[in-house]
């Protein structure tokens with residue numbers, strides 16, 4: 001699953017990427033290349049399960065972050081075709097909003113104004129979606145006329161959906177589409193249907209006006225049900241050399257509780273609608289990623305396709321129960337191990353053993 005870091009030029013996207021991944025990509029430029037890193041998703045539960053088994057290997061869930069350049073002063077403040085294509089490939093967007101002040105780093109739009117920046121980004125993504133829709137609507141009539149009978153109905157539904165979405169985008173309203181609609185529209189990669197998080201790049205929250213701006217952004221985020229994370233991207237990327245105590249002093253000095261990366265990674269994972277289930281043993285304790293709502297057979301499939309194909313049943317222990325009893329044997333004795341079939345909807349944190357035969 002891929003998260004794209006998206007924002008105006010000099011918002012701190014590359015600095016944020018460095019802070020997240022520990023990379024040392026040059027910042028302050030208008031590079032045209034994307035930077036990609038795969039990161040472990042921090043999970044206390046996996047560490048705890050590992051402590052029961054002392055396995056040879058502990059494997060966390062992962063998530064991929066991509067630093068996408070391309071929106072900024074160098075291109076007249078517009079996303080280029082390449083950037084739009086890169087963003088379209090992402091499963092979710094981390095919108096990076098600049099709140100930090102710096103005389104050395106001019107803002108491409110003039111002053112610091114994260115709400116304006118957000119509107120600029122959203123407007124460009126909306127216009128790009130509208131462009132795709134308009135081009136499709138020009139042809140879809142002909143496609144429907146020519147389509148074989150069994151495809152006509154779904155094309156007609158698609159047509160109706162596109163017209164609805166166009167209207168919502170033109171009115172600047174949020175676009176919501178049900179499960180079936182999402183399936184029909186999956187190929188378009190509409191920006192409006194991608195989950196978003198906001199990352200606010202701050203310099204110093206002990207500064208009253210910065211703190212006030214953050215507060216109003218937080219209210220906006222809350223009212224839209226969006227996850228907002230605060231980071232000082234340069235500070236965080238530069239502190240990796242220091243020991244914990246020194247780092248904390250730096251964070252305290254700018255009114256931050258600590259590094260944003262762990263929380264940001266975890267929230268990104270959640271925003272994608274992802275949950276983890278676990279497999280445990282002396283060889284390996286591992287967190288696996290599935291979409292919330294996936295069933296046991298699908299979960300088995302992410303371990304191995306044979307497990308999905310030959311799925312018989314699963315032994316399942318809820319994480320909290322495992323945490324208490326600390327082993328499979330004790331879970332059986334305590335009666336907290338369940339046998340579940342294919343259709344069982346996996347819960348976040350379930351510890352699972354799949355029985356299969358191929």
Ligand SMILES: Nc1nc2c(ncn2[C@@H]2O[C@H](COP(=O)(O)OP(=O)(O)O)[C@@H](O)[C@H]2O)c(=O)[nH]1
Nearest residue numbers: 009010011012013014015027028100105233234
């Ligand atoms: N003071 C300060 N400077 C920052 C911060 N984040 C980024 N910068 C600086 O702003 C410039 C642009 O940052 P960069 O990460 O390259 O932004 P990008 O264009 O969005 O990738 C660089 O010179 C960074 O050092 C921050 O939180 N505080």
Ligand SMILES: [Mg+2]
Nearest residue numbers: 013014029069
């Ligand atoms: Mg950059």
